[in-house]
Amino acid sequence: MSEKTLEAVNQPKRSSPRVEAYKAFWKRLRKNKAAVVGGFFILLFIVVSIVGPWLTTYDPTEVVVLNKLQPPSAEHWFGTDNFGRDIFTRIIHGMSLTLQVGFLSVGMGGSIGVVLGIVSGYYGGKIDTIIMRVMDVLLAFPGILLALAIVSVLGGSLTNVIIAVSIFSVPAFARIVRGSTLTVRKLEYIDAVRALGASDFRIIFKHILPNVMSPIIVQATLRIATAVLTASGLSFLGLGAQPPAPEWGAMLNDGRTYMTTAPHIILFPGIMIVLVVLAFNIFGDGLRDALDPKMNR
Template sequence: MVQQSPVAGTIRKPVNPRVESYKNLWRRLRKNKAAVVGGLLILVFLVAGIIGPYLTTQDPNLPQISIKLQGPSAEHWFGTDNYGRDIFTRIIHGMGITMTVGFFSVALGGIIGVFLGIVSGYYGGKLDTVIMRIMDILLAFPGILLALAIVSVLGGSLTNLIIAVGVFSVPAFARIVRGSTLSVRRLEYIDAVKALGASDARIIFKHILPNVMSPIIVQLTLRIATAVLTASGLSFLGLGAPPPTPEWGAMLSEGRAYMQQAPHLVLFPGLMIVLFVLAFNIFGDGLRDALDPKMNK
């Protein structure tokens, strides 16, 4: 609707509430300097992971024994490993693998967890009890041990690693979404929509899901950091991507035997894992504060 300005002869443009809410979110988010730094780091990782492999000139898996265990230099920025492979090239190629595992595993866990959480919170009763008890059983296991057990059964591969990390992410999403759904379900407008004859599917996807998206988005961001850390740990134990895949956790595992002779073999992959996890954690914390109305009063 077009609104007329108090000044005669001028017309104010209509305000889109959704666009305005995004602008307000950005204004609140950019006040958090740590979150901005985290967001910039994530952007750098994304760009490097997507276009970086096309800019590197060396083969990440080609051994060159004659130059093995060389330190950082102008030719090899991060040095070479015990097979003479360029560590910088392997880290750049491994960035895409790390992001693939993190994003796809969290997406898998998020889809299943959100569905179970909404169904459990909306319908309640025995269905709620059964779903939540299953989630409690999964939560009783430490995440890394649960993922370790799944990978041990399925076998070590990148696909199985994504499945394992995704499964242990399900309970966190389910419990958060269930709590939010219980709150939204009690609102009066939900009763009004029911009275008008709306189906359960319409109520869930059109009225409940949009109102529980804030905690889902925050959980997705924070969970990526946990997923990458868990995936790197499993690869370090030899249960992730098979060699010679340049996965950061596997690179740490290969380099631990040369820590005293060539510490750069573990320094740079370990540093990348720390930066990646830190970036998503501080950005997720800032996003949580920006989306929480109680933090912005």
């Protein structure tokens, strides 16, 4: 066996650039302790939303008048509300509703916004002008007011809240993706791929979209926190999930009459909203730093 062959055999195999990029990303993410904590809580919330309802012993909607307004105890960890329902059970069941609103609304709004942003940035011209002016109109309204107007027209329900939050999430994704697309489309390899005869569809979804995923992921994570907060606010106003659904914003609305006599009714749902929003915000900030190597130089 020749020396060159021996060197080739003994030489360690190199990972692909994509694998190396993933390893570098995880290394930077692990260094951000706050992001790790936020990610841990997000995973915990997801697991609890799936497994929790099967482990609770009380019915989240059953009215037990004799048990109403009981303080936290060994029997009822978070106490009971004005209808005698176990608050801990309702919070566990409400977690799946909260995460459902966050993930579905951002998924729907993000998908539409990404497509509009890439098309606007790639083609430019009149298409870009029309799409961006529509986005400007949507951005002219504060998010909560736009969602409030949409739900007021469609009617109060959890489905309509998801639709409303999806609509006001579109402009943020569209603008971010458009800006990234304008940068990527000017690169030489895009011209080379186009010269080889690749279609616009292939260029957009095979070569441009993968290169603009970093800001999309970060924006989606941060947007989930906004979606949860908006959905809770709409439910608090009576325009979101309808009774007796154990949605946290609706629980705050039910308990505001008893703020002085039984503050535990609003304390625990409020704490859970804060924890979920904080976890997604912290994790989103960590993702932004980890996906942008310039932040670590």
